[in-house]
Amino acid sequence: MALITSTEMFKKALEGHYAVGAFNVNNMEIIQGITEAAQQEHSPFILQVSAGARKYAKTVYLVKLVEAAMEDTGLDTVLHLDHGEDFEICKQCVDDGFSSVMIDASKLPFDENVRETKRVVEYAHDRGVVVEAELGKLAGIEDNVNVSEADALFTDPDQAAEFVEKTGVDSLAIAIGTSHGAYKFKGEPRLDFDRLAKVHSLMPDFPIVLHGASSVPQEFVEFCNKYGGEIPGARGVPEDMLRKAATMGVAKINIDTDLRLAMTGNIRKVLFEQPDVFDPRTYLKPGREAIKNMVAHKMRDVLGSSGKY
Numbered sequence: 001m002a003l004i005t006s007t008e009m010f011k012k013a014l015e016g017h018y019a020v021g022a023f024n025v026n027n028m029e030i031i032q033g034i035t036e037a038a039q040q041e042h043s044p045f046i047l048q049v050s051a052g053a054r055k056y057a058k059t060v061y062l063v064k065l066v067e068a069a070m071e072d073t074g075l076d077t078v079l080h081l082d083h084g085e086d087f088e089i090c091k092q093c094v095d096d097g098f099s100s101v102m103i104d105a106s107k108l109p110f111d112e113n114v115r116e117t118k119r120v121v122e123y124a125h126d127r128g129v130v131v132e133a134e135l136g137k138l139a140g141i142e143d144n145v146n147v148s149e150a151d152a153l154f155t156d157p158d159q160a161a162e163f164v165e166k167t168g169v170d171s172l173a174i175a176i177g178t179s180h181g182a183y184k185f186k187g188e189p190r191l192d193f194d195r196l197a198k199v200h201s202l203m204p205d206f207p208i209v210l211h212g213a214s215s216v217p218q219e220f221v222e223f224c225n226k227y228g229g230e231i232p233g234a235r236g237v238p239e240d241m242l243r244k245a246a247t248m249g250v251a252k253i254n255i256d257t258d259l260r261l262a263m264t265g266n267i268r269k270v271l272f273e274q275p276d277v278f279d280p281r282t283y284l285k286p287g288r289e290a291i292k293n294m295v296a297h298k299m300r301d302v303l304g305s306s307g308k309y
């Protein structure tokens with residue numbers, strides 16, 4: 001077992017019309033839950049680390065926990081930096097042993113995004129590391145959004161092709177209506193599939209990435225709320241939209257919020273029902289099991305990646 005890049009994974013996913021799940025990790029239980037699901041489902045998977053995760057757990061702990069999970073399960077995986085803000089952070093993660101980094105310069109104007117991304121690509125590729133970039137602004141489509149507003153926020157397909165050509169980046173996150181967190185849409189959930197189809201038709205063999213792809217299952221929201229949570233009105237991307245995206249060139253689908261909901265709901269249940277419990281293992285164990293079940297469900301019923309490892 002070893003850390004691998006996503007190159008082969010994405011190639012197979014594009015050919016097989018499925019997507020690989022990229023799951024955010026912050027501690028041992030989350031890493032174990034995800035890898036156990038991948039082992040059970042025989043599914044490829046990506047473990048990704050955000051700036052917040054690095055601050056919370058320290059990179060060295062996360063790298064070693066991921067190595068331990070690979071040794072324990074005998075699986076290969078990708079260790080990916082999620083939303084690297086600048087060249088320095090990407091360089092640090094390449095030097096720390098990550099096999100994939102994301103440079104998220106999407107808030108910069110196009111030319112500066114190209115420049116920053118190209119700089120990361122040159123450094124990473126020289127060291128055998130692959131790079132994801134982002135173009136466009138992640139935001140839910142509100143019911144009354146008009147075409148020019150969508151054009152201002154979402155990824156322009158021609159610009160996406162130009163961006164990939166100019167930077168040599170290995171995958172690209174695009175904006176078609178998804179957004180991060182548990183409150184994604186003001187009105188009915190809607191993704192700009194025409195835009196995705198255009199990007200895919202311009203670059204049929206190129207892996208597209210979808211961020212903000214949690215579905216915020218209502219039963220998990222209700223489960224959290226039943227045991228003392230207060231997350232009213234949360235909503236995500238319907239699972240059938242993700243299944244459709246996975247057949248249209250989306251090779252990587254990012255999921256964090258749904259794992260948080262599953263873990264927290266199950267921890268809440270133990271603490272609510274057993275107020276005498278104060279051994280962390282008593283609530284972290286069902287928390288870890290909930291992560292495993294949620295990830296297995298994603299692989300099997302949403303991403304279509306079960307049996308592809």
Ligand code: G3H
Pocket residue numbers: 024050051052053082083180181256257
């Ligand atoms: O992209 C956002 C991910 O859900 C990571 O979230 O920055 O709170 O770790 P975080």
Ligand code: 13P
Pocket residue numbers: 024082083179180181182210211212213214215254255256257258
């Ligand atoms: P969610 O908040 O929808 O889970 O998205 C996670 C993500 O995009 C991480 O980069």
Ligand code: ZN
Pocket residue numbers: 082083180211212254
């Ligand atoms: Zn993201």
